[in-house]
Amino acid sequence: MSYKNYPMVSRVVFGRGSFNQLGDIIAPKRLNTTAPFIFLVDDVFKGNPLITSRLSLAYNDKLIFVSAKEEPKTSQVDEMVEQIILNHKDRPSGIIGIGGGTVMDLAKAVAILLTNEGEAKDYQGWDIVKNPAIYHVGIPTISGTGAEVSRTTILTGPERKLGINSDFTPFDQVILDPELTVGVPKDQWFYTGMDCFVHCIESLNGTYLNAFSQSYGEKALELCKEIFLEDTLSDEDAQDKLMMASWHGGMSIAYSQVGVAHAMSYGLGYLLGIKHGIGNCIVFEHLDAYYPEGVAMYKAMRKKHNILIPQGICSNLGDDEFDIMIDVALSLEPLWENAIGENWKDIITREKLKALYQKM
Amino acid sequence: MSYKNYPMVSRVVFGRGSFNQLGDIIAPKRLNTTAPFIFLVDDVFKGNPLITSRLSLAYNDKLIFVSAKEEPKTSQVDEMVEQIILNHKDRPSGIIGIGGGTVMDLAKAVAILLTNEGEAKDYQGWDIVKNPAIYHVGIPTISGTGAEVSRTTILTGPERKLGINSDFTPFDQVILDPELTVGVPKDQWFYTGMDCFVHCIESLNGTYLNAFSQSYGEKALELCKEIFLEDTLSDEDAQDKLMMASWHGGMSIAYSQVGVAHAMSYGLGYLLGIKHGIGNCIVFEHLDAYYPEGVAMYKAMRKKHNILIPQGICSNLGDDEFDIMIDVALSLEPLWENAIGENWKDIITREKLKALYQKM
Numbered sequence: 001m002s003y004k005n006y007p008m009v010s011r012v013v014f015g016r017g018s019f020n021q022l023g024d025i026i027a028p029k030r031l032n033t034t035a036p037f038i039f040l041v042d043d044v045f046k047g048n049p050l051i052t053s054r055l056s057l058a059y060n061d062k063l064i065f066v067s068a069k070e071e072p073k074t075s076q077v078d079e080m081v082e083q084i085i086l087n088h089k090d091r092p093s094g095i096i097g098i099g100g101g102t103v104m105d106l107a108k109a110v111a112i113l114l115t116n117e118g119e120a121k122d123y124q125g126w127d128i129v130k131n132p133a134i135y136h137v138g139i140p141t142i143s144g145t146g147a148e149v150s151r152t153t154i155l156t157g158p159e160r161k162l163g164i165n166s167d168f169t170p171f172d173q174v175i176l177d178p179e180l181t182v183g184v185p186k187d188q189w190f191y192t193g194m195d196c197f198v199h200c201i202e203s204l205n206g207t208y209l210n211a212f213s214q215s216y217g218e219k220a221l222e223l224c225k226e227i228f229l230e231d232t233l234s235d236e237d238a239q240d241k242l243m244m245a246s247w248h249g250g251m252s253i254a255y256s257q258v259g260v261a262h263a264m265s266y267g268l269g270y271l272l273g274i275k276h277g278i279g280n281c282i283v284f285e286h287l288d289a290y291y292p293e294g295v296a297m298y299k300a301m302r303k304k305h306n307i308l309i310p311q312g313i314c315s316n317l318g319d320d321e322f323d324i325m326i327d328v329a330l331s332l333e334p335l336w337e338n339a340i341g342e343n344w345k346d347i348i349t350r351e352k353l354k355a356l357y358q359k360m
Numbered sequence: 361m362s363y364k365n366y367p368m369v370s371r372v373v374f375g376r377g378s379f380n381q382l383g384d385i386i387a388p389k390r391l392n393t394t395a396p397f398i399f400l401v402d403d404v405f406k407g408n409p410l411i412t413s414r415l416s417l418a419y420n421d422k423l424i425f426v427s428a429k430e431e432p433k434t435s436q437v438d439e440m441v442e443q444i445i446l447n448h449k450d451r452p453s454g455i456i457g458i459g460g461g462t463v464m465d466l467a468k469a470v471a472i473l474l475t476n477e478g479e480a481k482d483y484q485g486w487d488i489v490k491n492p493a494i495y496h497v498g499i500p501t502i503s504g505t506g507a508e509v510s511r512t513t514i515l516t517g518p519e520r521k522l523g524i525n526s527d528f529t530p531f532d533q534v535i536l537d538p539e540l541t542v543g544v545p546k547d548q549w550f551y552t553g554m555d556c557f558v559h560c561i562e563s564l565n566g567t568y569l570n571a572f573s574q575s576y577g578e579k580a581l582e583l584c585k586e587i588f589l590e591d592t593l594s595d596e597d598a599q600d601k602l603m604m605a606s607w608h609g610g611m612s613i614a615y616s617q618v619g620v621a622h623a624m625s626y627g628l629g630y631l632l633g634i635k636h637g638i639g640n641c642i643v644f645e646h647l648d649a650y651y652p653e654g655v656a657m658y659k660a661m662r663k664k665h666n667i668l669i670p671q672g673i674c675s676n677l678g679d680d681e682f683d684i685m686i687d688v689a690l691s692l693e694p695l696w697e698n699a700i701g702e703n704w705k706d707i708i709t710r711e712k713l714k715a716l717y718q719k720m
Contacts, residue, residue: 003375005385005533008368014572014615015363025365173365176572211600212374212536215608219579240571248575255374 006255007167009138009149012174014243016236019139019177023056026094026173029135035090036060040080040107042099042141043067050180051098051141060088068102071269071276074120074157077109084114091115094135094172098180100192101145101276104138105153108169111136112153120164121157129166138171141180143242144192144277146199146250148174154266154276161270161328176247178239190228190307191277193242194298196249197224198280201294202259203252206338210256217252220245228301259339260290263332264356267325272313281309286359290339314360326353366615367527369498369509372534374603376596379499379537383416386454386533389495395450396420400440400467402459402501403427410540411458411501420448428462431629431636434480434517437469444474451475454495454532458540460552461505461636464498465513468529471496472513480524481517489526498531501540503602504552504637506559506610508534514626514636521630521688536607538599550588550667551637553602554658556609557584558640561654562619563612566698570616577612580605588661619699620650623692624716627685632673641669646719650699674720686713 013021026037036059043065045051057063064080084092091114097107111133113120123129138148147153151170152163184192200221203213223245227238265279274282281302288295302309314322330336330353336344373381386397396419403425405411417423424440444452451474457467471493473480483489498508507513511530512523544552560581563573583605587598625639634642641662648655662669674682690696690713696704 001375001377002381003373003378005371005373005381007371010370011365011367013363013365014570015361017361018363021362021365178571210374211538211597211604215579215583215601215604218582219575219608222578223575237571241575244571244575248579 007170009170009174010172014176016179029094031093033059035093037094038092039063039096040066040103042103066103071156072102072106074155077120080110081113096137098139100142101147104147108153123164124157124162126165129168133168135172137173139175142184142192143246144196149247149250150254161266176243178243181239194281195277196246198261199249199253201291203256207341208256208338213252213256216248220249257334257338263329263335267329270328271325282360286356314357322354326350367530369530369534370532374536376539389454391453393419395453397454398452399423399456400426400463402463426463431516432462432466434515437480440470441473456497458499460502461507464507468513483524484517484522486525489528493528495532497533499535502544502552503606504556506606509607509610510614521626536603538603541599550665554641555637556606558621559609559613561651563616567701568616568698573612573616576608580609617694617698623689623695627689630688631685642720646716674717682714686710
């Protein structure tokens with residue numbers, strides 16, 4: 001048996017206000033005056049001084065606002081890379097992604113595609129990337145996805161929704177500043193937080209579990225319970241702790257795997273463009289057969305915070321459409337093997353998945 | 361306020377038997393046939409096939425057995441570096457440290473001194489190292505020190521016991537194989553495990569605490585309680601979990617600081633050559649004024665496992681000797697500031713420390 005040799009984030013800063021250190025941190029990474037830093041920033045921060053007034057752009061540095069309304073696409077990565085190449089004589093000094101999972105995944109993918117030929121879709125899968133990415137920095141502004149710490153970047157391509165999993169994917173630098181999460185709307189806070197919660201449940205209940213993943217997953221789960229089920233934390237402490245829960249939850253799946261909820265959520269994302277966080281919630285509502293305790297806990301959290309989960313999103317779909325979602329979900333073999341075991345193909349049938357999707 | 365930008369271990373493998381992957385992992389790091397890998401191995405493994413039969417030395421690779429009976433010294437680092445330079449035409453491809461904290465710290469220091477001029481003592485302190493170290497790998501064979509994950513290497517120099525703290529200190533690769541810890545004698549298992557426990561207590565009760573360190577420290581503490589106070593774990597699970605406790609405990613102090621026990625233990629180490637793990641225990645017995653809950657828990661653990669702690673080690677010391685230990689302890693200002701607060705100099709007097717040392 002061979003174990004993963006996991007590539008870690010190279011450097012990490014944690015602290016309220018640590019975003020102010022960004023300029024000092026990246027300055028030594030500037031290759032020359034014509035090699036810009038490209039800042040990819042979630043467009044919810046357009047006109048919001050929390051981020052923009054604190055970025056110091058020099059020389060040919062470029063700020064690009066990115067919409068996170070939709071899940072990130074391989075075509076979007078290709079366009080960004082093309083624009084960067086066309087607009088700048090030199091290869092950038094670095095890519096700085098400031099936002100949620102969508103923006104961080106785009107930053108990782110762009111950094112990879114700037115040094116690897118072809119299109120983003122060519123690299124969806126495991127260990128296809130050949131060349132090291134350019135320097136890339138991840139700065140989460142919402143907590144839960146674990147994108148800040150993982151070796152993947154999940155993209156919707158023409159044929160599938162799948163990550164670029166590679167040793168060159170993880171960030172060279174992460175800045176964890178919980179203050180950046182203050183303005184997150186409550187429903188979004190919940191959906192993205194549940195991504196972390198689901199990571200823990202899927203990792204802790206998976207057949208790939210090991211003491212490494214277990215220790216991270218248990219801590220992240222404990223933090224989620226404290227944040228989403230108890231009333232003991234100040235707002236600041238809850239922000240700090242959710243940022244750490246996301247980090248530990250990410251490390252937990254990094255060294256194991258996700259499971260049923262993620263596989264099925266990818267189906268929803270691919271066909272219907274459902275965002276990952278809310279998609280996980282939609283699916284998780286119906287997974288009591290697979291994760292009974294986790295689903296009960298999730299429902300208690302959802303009720304406590306009065307969060308509405310869309311219903312009936314699959315009610316008008318035809319058989320062809322169910323087939324597409326089922327194909328996407330079933331193609332993610334490691335997720336099923338982790339969730340169910342080596343014999344998962346005997347247990348997980350297309351009919352079962354269709355029946356589940358029909359409830360959503 | 362400025363926050364630490366912490367350099368992480370670049371890659372980590374975890375798993376029982378993962379030591380078998382060492383050859384495959386380092387092979388691509390070989391610079392050329394005359395640039396050897398140097399294996400520093402704890403000499404308890406002399407003649408023990410657990411390690412030696414599984415190392416495949418090629419070309420000019422060299423296996424050096426290292427005694428961990430004494431704490432690592434700057435002079436020892438200098439001698440090793442000199443021997444390596446004299447015996448090999450080319451700079452090594454890498455240093456692989458296989459052992460406990462002593463061997464891992466030596467491996468880190470040798471890797472640094474091979475690319476930085478002068479003597480090891482010149483680099484004791486914070487951020488003095490100028491050049492990146494050569495590739496270095498850490499493989500713990502006993503759990504607790506956190507040396508596998510930290511940015512320091514604690515050395516006894518001619519003037520002080522102090523770490524080489526630098527961004528170039530952390531390992532490029534760590535292999536966490538709990539099977540390597542099977543033969544550890546019980547008392548040593550306890551002393552080194554208590555290093556982790558004390559890291560948690562000092563970090564969680566320190567003024568430098570933050571949500572990052574807290575989450576790691578709490579998890580490591582929880583694992584320590586499970587391992588040392590409960591009877592629910594199999595031997596294998598206890599080995600796995602103690603290895604993870606060491607890792608998380610190391611990350612907890614990495615992003616905060618240790619405290620009273622470490623400061624005073626360094627005094628014992630410097631003057632009397634007391635090894636760090638047992639030194640922490642000797643000191644911790646008497647720190648109920650500073651860490652009341654932690655000391656009570658420690659004593660319950662020590663009793664449960666019938667561990668004897670040396671007593672009276674300071675009973676024959678003269679005033680000059682107490683002064684030396686007190687000087688070493690007080691020189692570690694960040695540790696006191698973390699433990700007591702900014703006004704620590706008003707509270708921690710030489711008399712108090714002497715009275716404590718006299719009890720040991």
